[in-house]
Amino acid sequence: MKTLILYKSIHHKNTEKIAKAIADVLKADIYDIDKVNPEIIKNYDIIGFGSGIYFGKHHKSLFRFLDKISKTNKKAFIFSTAGFPFLKSMFHKELRDKLKNKGFEIVGEFCCKGYHTYGIFKLFGGLNKNHPNEEDIKKAKEFAKNILKN
Ligand SMILES: Cc1cc2nc3c(=O)[nH]c(=O)nc-3n(C[C@H](O)[C@H](O)[C@H](O)COP(=O)(O)O)c2cc1C
Numbered sequence: 001m002k003t004l005i006l007y008k009s010i011h012h013k014n015t016e017k018i019a020k021a022i023a024d025v026l027k028a029d030i031y032d033i034d035k036v037n038p039e040i041i042k043n044y045d046i047i048g049f050g051s052g053i054y055f056g057k058h059h060k061s062l063f064r065f066l067d068k069i070s071k072t073n074k075k076a077f078i079f080s081t082a083g084f085p086f087l088k089s090m091f092h093k094e095l096r097d098k099l100k101n102k103g104f105e106i107v108g109e110f111c112c113k114g115y116h117t118y119g120i121f122k123l124f125g126g127l128n129k130n131h132p133n134e135e136d137i138k139k140a141k142e143f144a145k146n147i148l149k150n
Contacts, residue, residue, distance in 0.1 A: 001148075003028035004044040006036065007079075008051040008059040014081040014114030014132055015052050021137045022048060022079065022110075025144035033061050038068040046107065046147070049095060050079035052114055057094045066098050076104035077147055079140070081114025083127050110143040112136040 003026040009016035023030040028048065031040075041047055051059035058080060076099050078092050088111035096106060113131035121127045132140070 001045040003046045005030040005048040006033040008061045012115045018140045021140040022144040046075040048077045053082035053091045071103045075107045077108040079110040083116035085111040
């Protein structure tokens with residue numbers, strides 16, 4: 001299965017760490033989503049989409065990218081890092097719905113803590129300092145191994 005990972009990581013490069021860990025396991029090609037032409041997905045079987053969570057959802061670059069592609073029947077997985085990862089299901093909803101509308105089959109979702117210094121959190125030295133940490137990376141790799149079983 002040829003795998004592509006497309007991500008956006010703007011705050012502390014937290015999601016980039018996760019994207020690279022997943023790409024390692026899946027032997028995936030990996031790009032900043034703003035640096036590729038949407039046509040690229042034609043060359044792959046599974047596409048992973050990820051970013052930090054900003055104001056309750058993924059980065060707008062992911063949605064802009066998906067607006068430019070036509071309907072597909074490929075597989076996709078979703079990943080993110082967030083201040084409050086236990087809200088994964090809610091944070092992923094908008095991207096999940098968008099992918100499903102485009103015809104993707106969602107084969108997995110992953111979210112872990114990411115260092116968060118935006119807004120009020122800056123005053124306290126930030127939330128989730130040092131995340132993603134080794135344990136988060138390990139979990140991301142386990143997630144990727146499960147994707148391979150799909
Ligand atoms: C502008 C902004 C808005 C954010 N909004 C949320 C949010 O709604 N929920 C949350 O859990 N974390 C939120 N965060 C924290 C980020 O999701 C977290 O720091 C993430 O790991 C950033 O990923 P990145 O370093 O890959 O950009 C926000 C961070 C920023 C900078």
